[in-house]
Amino acid sequence: MGNKQSNEKQMQESQISQNQSQLSSRDSQISSSNFTNNKIQKQVLLNQELIYPSSDDCPSKINVTLNGITFWSNYDSGNLSQVEQIEATTFNLSISEDCQGRIPPVQSNKGTRQWFNFKVVSVTDFQANFVIVNIATRFKKIWTNDSDIYVKINKIWSRYPAVYQGFQVKFSFEFKANQIVQFAYMPPWSYKKNQKFFDFYFSQLHPDIYFRRETIAYSLEGRNIELITITKNGPHEQQEYYCPEFLFPDKQQNESLIKFKKQYILISCRVHAGEVPASFILKGILESLQNYNESAKFLLENYVFLIIPMLNPDGVYRGHYRLDSLGYDQNRVYNRILKFPKFNGPLAVLETCKNYNVAFYIDLHAHSVLSNSFIYTNWHPDPSIHQAILEFPKQMKSKVAHFRIKEAMSTQINYEKNQYEIEGIYTEKEENIQKAPELKIHFTKENLVPQSMNDDCPYSINPYLTGVAKSDVYLTTQVMFSYTLEVNYRFYTKNKQVFKYEITDFITLGRDVIESLYSAHQNQDFIQIKQHLDSNILN
Numbered sequence: 014m015g016n017k018q019s020n021e022k023q024m025q026e027s028q029i030s031q032n033q034s035q036l037s038s039r040d041s042q043i044s045s046s047n048f049t050n051n052k053i054q055k056q057v058l059l060n061q062e063l064i065y066p067s068s069d070d071c072p073s074k075i076n077v078t079l080n081g082i083t084f085w086s087n088y089d090s091g092n093l094s095q096v097e098q099i100e101a102t103t104f105n106l107s108i109s110e111d112c113q114g115r116i117p118p119v120q121s122n123k124g125t126r127q128w129f130n131f132k133v134v135s136v137t138d139f140q141a142n143f144v145i146v147n148i149a150t151r152f153k154k155i156w157t158n159d160s161d162i163y164v165k166i167n168k169i170w171s172r173y174p175a176v177y178q179g180f181q182v183k184f185s186f187e188f189k190a191n192q193i194v195q196f197a198y199m200p201p202w203s204y205k206k207n208q209k210f211f212d213f214y215f216s217q218l219h220p221d222i223y224f225r226r227e228t229i230a231y232s233l234e235g236r237n238i239e240l241i242t243i244t245k246n247g248p249h250e251q252q253e254y255y256c257p258e259f260l261f262p263d264k265q266q267n268e269s270l271i272k273f274k275k276q277y278i279l280i281s282c283r284v285h286a287g288e289v290p291a292s293f294i295l296k297g298i299l300e301s302l303q304n305y306n307e308s309a310k311f312l313l314e315n316y317v318f319l320i321i322p323m324l325n326p327d328g329v330y331r332g333h334y335r336l337d338s339l340g341y342d343q344n345r346v347y348n349r350i351l352k353f354p355k356f357n358g359p360l361a362v363l364e365t366c367k368n369y370n371v372a373f374y375i376d377l378h379a380h381s382v383l384s385n386s387f388i389y390t391n392w393h394p395d396p397s398i399h400q401a402i403l404e405f406p407k408q409m410k411s412k413v414a415h416f417r418i419k420e421a422m423s424t425q426i427n428y429e430k431n432q433y434e435i436e437g438i439y440t441e442k443e444e445n446i447q448k449a450p451e452l453k454i455h456f457t458k459e460n461l462v463p464q465s466m467n468d469d470c471p472y473s474i475n476p477y478l479t480g481v482a483k484s485d486v487y488l489t490t491q492v493m494f495s496y497t498l499e500v501n502y503r504f505y506t507k508n509k510q511v512f513k514y515e516i517t518d519f520i521t522l523g524r525d526v527i528e529s530l531y532s533a534h535q536n537q538d539f540i541q542i543k544q545h546l547d548s549n550i551l552n
């Protein structure tokens with residue numbers, strides 16, 4: 014056992030150094046010897062078994078039996094770190110913080126204890142009381158007196174009542190002998206489930222649809238970061254293309270990738286490991302394309318969908334709430350990608366936007382604090398372009414009862430001044446659009462510490478909010494229509510009433526993404542501005 018673990022560790026370390034040397038060659042000029050090295054390293058990666066972290070590295074994976082009751086979380090996406098029997102029927106449960114809270118100093122993600130996912134079986138019928146004792150206080154808004162968790166019995170997930178009291182989540186359960194019951198923050202969408210989903214999805218597609226599935230990059234721990242390509246078949250529109258150097262590590266030297274003459278819609282998901290509702294939104298998007306209705310047909314005829322369904326598979330496997338295996342929030346590194354080239358998911362997003370003619374980019378997330386569903390986008394100084402950017406969120410607003418328009422901030426980098434210039438934008442107040450240019454905050458590039466702050470700014474702007482995908486895709490690759498779509502895990506409010514989300518609401522939200530993209534293309538003002546932007550970029 015000890016040997017196996019140390020072997021695993023060695024393999025992991027050697028893989029990390031292989032990854033790093035493979036990636037560091039990006040910064041140097043491409044030479045034939047580099048190319049050969051890359052080829053060898055790619056082959057080594059290919060031949061390696063998938064490396065799972067040992068239990069030493071992964072405190073979220075346990076298997077404990079106390080008086081005939083077994084608790085375990087040592088599986089994909091599981092998270093439970095400790096069980097303590099307090100009374101005959103009462104157990105205190107602890108969950109593991111991402112990377113046990115040992116996170117890099119540039120990150121601001123302390124207290125990521127929210128995601129839990131574990132199984133329990135009792136040898137006898139047994140009434141148990143569970144108390145999750147260390148839920149993070151920073152997400153307390155999501156918990157109320159009638160909060161729910163999720164329970165899986167006989168293969169079916171359903172909501173299950175829990176009480177939030179004194180920063181603890183409490184629930185009781187009546188076990189039948191030998192019945193396995195799974196408890197989780199949300200019905201999990203694990204790394205394996207994600208792979209199985211696409212195995213099945215492929216077999217269900219309309220014959221007119223072109224589908225391709227490949228590994229665009231490997232995660233630090235050697236898991237696949239997959240890229241799915243979906244469009245309407247049309248051989249005349251295809252052209253052969255080279256394989257971008259940093260991506261598609263499994264491709265042979267003489268293989269090239271098909272590049273379509275159409276524009277692309279890039280959708281990414283699960284950069285934050287525990288944000289399962291994002292996977293259900295993606296499921297809705299994919300089902301919509303599969304159903305091949307009028308909207309889907311139009312979009313598939315005119316665009317190629319590129320989908321990266323799991324940007325942070327290591328975090329997902331480890332049962333993290335947010336971070337990767339090194340404790341980084343990968344949605345805060347997009348502006349530092351060359352300094353930390355191990356962020357292969359974000360790198361795949363940026364390189365895809367650089368190598369393909371991407372018109373829309375949508376990054377899918379879930380939110381533990383802000384209610385409802387909403388979109389963050391970027392602010393553009395030209396009002397007509399800004400209106401065109403808002404067309405997709407406005408269409409969402411018109412179709413989705415629980416959607417609210419909420420714009421966040423634009424991020425502009427002034428390389429000459431060596432500064433980030435971040436502008437806070439309005440939330441639902443039209444007049445704040447006018448104010449936007451005054452609401453400027455400066456950060457130096459090196460330390461990301463605010464240099465000056467305008468008191469009128471309606472945001473508490475946090476320097477760590479730089480490096481977000483939707484902003485850096487827009488800044489570095491000129492994809493204007495770049496969005497973060499968010500949905501609260503638990504609830505939305507409407508007419509001052511609070512409603513709980515069902516899983517089906519997330520799936521329907523994904524379908525509405527397709528309908529809204531289609532509807533935007535029925536608006537002539539939007540079409541005109543988009544055509545103008547497309548022709549400028551082409552020129």
Ligand SMILES: [Zn+2]
Pocket residue numbers: 285288378379
């Ligand atoms: Zn997120």
